[in-house]
Amino acid sequence: MSLSYAVSDSVVITRRHLKHTTRIPELLFFSVMQPIIFILLFTVVFANAIKIPGMDYKNYMMPAIFVQTMAFATTGTAAGFADDLHKGLIDRFRSLPMARSAVLIGRLVAEAARNTLTLFIMIGAGYAVGFRFQNGLLPALGGIVLLVAFAFAFSSIGTVIGLGVKTVEAAQMAGMIWIFPLTFLSNGFVPMTSLPGWLQGIVRYSPVTAMNNALRAMFYGHGQALASPALQSVVWIAGISVVFLFLGVRQYKKAAG
Amino acid sequence: MIVAEGLAKHYGKVTALDGVDLRVPAGTVLGLLGPNGAGKTTAVRSLPPLLRPDTGRATVAGHDVLRDPAAVRKVIGLSGQYAAVDEHLTGRENLDMVGRLFHLGGKASQARAAELLERFDLVDAADRVTKTYSGGMRRRLDLAASLVARPQVIFLDEPTTGLDPRSRLGMWDVIRELVREGATLLLTTQYLEEADALADNIAIIDSGKLIAQGTANELKAQVGGERVELVVADRSEVPKAVAALESLATADPVVDEDTHMVTVQVSGGTRALADVVRELDTAGVVAQDLAFRRPTLDEVFLSLTGHSTEEGS
Ligand SMILES: Nc1ncnc2c1ncn2[C@@H]1O[C@H](COP(=O)(O)OP(=O)(O)OP(=O)(O)O)[C@@H](O)[C@H]1O
Numbered sequence: 001m002s003l004s005y006a007v008s009d010s011v012v013i014t015r016r017h018l019k020h021t022t023r024i025p026e027l028l029f030f031s032v033m034q035p036i037i038f039i040l041l042f043t044v045v046f047a048n049a050i051k052i053p054g055m056d057y058k059n060y061m062m063p064a065i066f067v068q069t070m071a072f073a074t075t076g077t078a079a080g081f082a083d084d085l086h087k088g089l090i091d092r093f094r095s096l097p098m099a100r101s102a103v104l105i106g107r108l109v110a111e112a113a114r115n116t117l118t119l120f121i122m123i124g125a126g127y128a129v130g131f132r133f134q135n136g137l138l139p140a141l142g143g144i145v146l147l148v149a150f151a152f153a154f155s156s157i158g159t160v161i162g163l164g165v166k167t168v169e170a171a172q173m174a175g176m177i178w179i180f181p182l183t184f185l186s187n188g189f190v191p192m193t194s195l196p197g198w199l200q201g202i203v204r205y206s207p208v209t210a211m212n213n214a215l216r217a218m219f220y221g222h223g224q225a226l227a228s229p230a231l232q233s234v235v236w237i238a239g240i241s242v243v244f245l246f247l248g249v250r251q252y253k254k255a256a257g
Numbered sequence: 258m259i260v261a262e263g264l265a266k267h268y269g270k271v272t273a274l275d276g277v278d279l280r281v282p283a284g285t286v287l288g289l290l291g292p293n294g295a296g297k298t299t300a301v302r303s304l305p306p307l308l309r310p311d312t313g314r315a316t317v318a319g320h321d322v323l324r325d326p327a328a329v330r331k332v333i334g335l336s337g338q339y340a341a342v343d344e345h346l347t348g349r350e351n352l353d354m355v356g357r358l359f360h361l362g363g364k365a366s367q368a369r370a371a372e373l374l375e376r377f378d379l380v381d382a383a384d385r386v387t388k389t390y391s392g393g394m395r396r397r398l399d400l401a402a403s404l405v406a407r408p409q410v411i412f413l414d415e416p417t418t419g420l421d422p423r424s425r426l427g428m429w430d431v432i433r434e435l436v437r438e439g440a441t442l443l444l445t446t447q448y449l450e451e452a453d454a455l456a457d458n459i460a461i462i463d464s465g466k467l468i469a470q471g472t473a474n475e476l477k478a479q480v481g482g483e484r485v486e487l488v489v490a491d492r493s494e495v496p497k498a499v500a501a502l503e504s505l506a507t508a509d510p511v512v513d514e515d516t517h518m519v520t521v522q523v524s525g526g527t528r529a530l531a532d533v534v535r536e537l538d539t540a541g542v543v544a545q546d547l548a549f550r551r552p553t554l555d556e557v558f559l560s561l562t563g564h565s566t567e568e569g570s
């Protein structure tokens with residue numbers, strides 16, 4: 001009973017957010033433009049400067065740009081929740097006899113759909129500059145699913161930020177400032193061996209590094225066995241999602257109280 | 258239908274509510290009256306409950322609001338102080354969404370949305386995104402959203418603040434209709450005349466404390482009845498006017514030297530107004546302007562607490 005309400009209420013909220021996407025096309029446009037600019041910048045500026053043994057640099061860094069863009073899902077989610085809170089919509093939802101998790105799940109599902117679309121547009125842009133899947137269709141699809149799941153996990157971090165800060169601007173900043181350090185402190189744009197030793201020790205355990213390795217294995221059959229980095233990524237994604245969804249629902253229940 | 262006992266809520270050093278008891282019998286309207294910062298919103302928000310009071314307990318339709326909030330949410334409608342509508346959805350979509358979240362089902366939600374759009378005069382704007390709505394239209398849509406599931410108990414936080422006089426009267430009609438249909442209402446307002454027009458009982462709140470409670474008539478007896486305001490052309494006529502009205506006044510007349518305005522508290526309705534005119538005539542005082550009105554919230558406060566709403570406590 002209550003599970004079926006959780007599902008049907010989430011569907012209602014997901015539809016709400018999907019309608020938003022069609023009514024504010026600028027939002028999707030800019031969230032796609034940023035990674036495309038990145039793809040162009042990196043391929044033009046760094047492609048000849050950074051040499052990766054046994055691999056074209058474009059292919060090397062493309063998964064990292066995908067990962068980075070998915071990590072930015074945090075910002076959108078955080079700003080969206082802060083806005084709902086500010087406009088009193090969270091109060092409205094909280095006064096309804098609806099499932100407590102639906103406001104969170106509904107938004108995260110809609111954002112997963114939006115992120116999937118973003119990802120396909122980026123893959124198109126990548127193909128235009130020479131990026132290629134080299135390991136067959138199924139592993140490529142697996143990588144795409146992994147990326148969308150990664151975005152979901154980071155969106156769930158965004159729920160906690162958005163429901164926890166006072167303004168939309170603060171939510172935006174708090175959702176963003178740590179994303180660049182997190183994604184650059186990985187083996188995404190330069191090989192791990194080029195980093196100072198102490199940093200390698202940290203970077204080795206970053207979820208972003210795990211994702212990069214898993215995607216390189218899936219997209220190109222590159223590097224060591226797929227199993228280990230893919231497993232690490234899945235564990236990270238599941239762990240982040242569970243912890244932050246739990247915190248998010250808790251915060252939603254007492255939001256602005 | 259609504260019972261609250263000893264509600265208290267602190268925000269750091271600020272005491273938003275300081276032990277408030279409220280009682281709203283089924284089918285009646287309680288007007289919660291108070292100035293800015295009195296604690297009206299905090300009181301209303303502790304009932305659905307959107308916030309958890311530090312101490313105190315409350316029941317709505319027999320359900321304890323803290324122990325069984327889910328049951329409470331099934332029977333209430335809430336329209337907060339600021340209209341909470343999704344600005345990227347149309348009016349119709351907003352109402353439809355609320356209906357579905359009340360688990361009315363798709364068909365019934367759509368039908369109910371159409372009905373409410375009609376009732377709140379929003380048919381022409383129904384399929385526009387609410388971003389394009391005026392403040393009054395948003396307010397009406399927000400109220401409509403709180404009525405989707407035909408709630409037995411309705412909370413309205415300053416439902417007419419920011420509305421023009423015509424919309425305000427329209428809102429009053431809607432509220433009266435809800436009462437005729439049997440709803441129990443708790444509404445907050447900053448206007449005595451609004452509480453007077455709509456509420457069976459009035460509770461006056463200041464700095465988180467109830468300072469008076471009763472029917473409109475009981476309160477009027479406490480704060481005195483209507484006021485007559487008159488303005489004379491010349492300052493020298495002010496004492497003459499005051500002297501002429503001394504016998505009719507139920508409290509010391511208040512004089513504003515700058516505007517030459519004398520405010521006298523009277524009782525007996527418009528008959529008192531006729532007496533005032535007669536006395537002025539006899540004394541040979543010609544008023545430039547003469548007004549007859551109910552006491553303002555400020556005057557109510559002055560007579561109940563000895564300070565005006567501005568000064569705080
Ligand atoms: N979230 C909060 N954090 C800190 N202080 C708060 C908070 N909410 C309310 N207060 C304080 O509690 C007091 C009561 O506020 P409340 O909003 O209940 O007043 P109100 O009667 O609704 O006023 P208004 O007519 O302006 O809407 C005010 O002093 C307010 O500053």
Ligand SMILES: [Mg+2]
Pocket residue numbers: 297298299338414
């Ligand atoms: Mg208020």
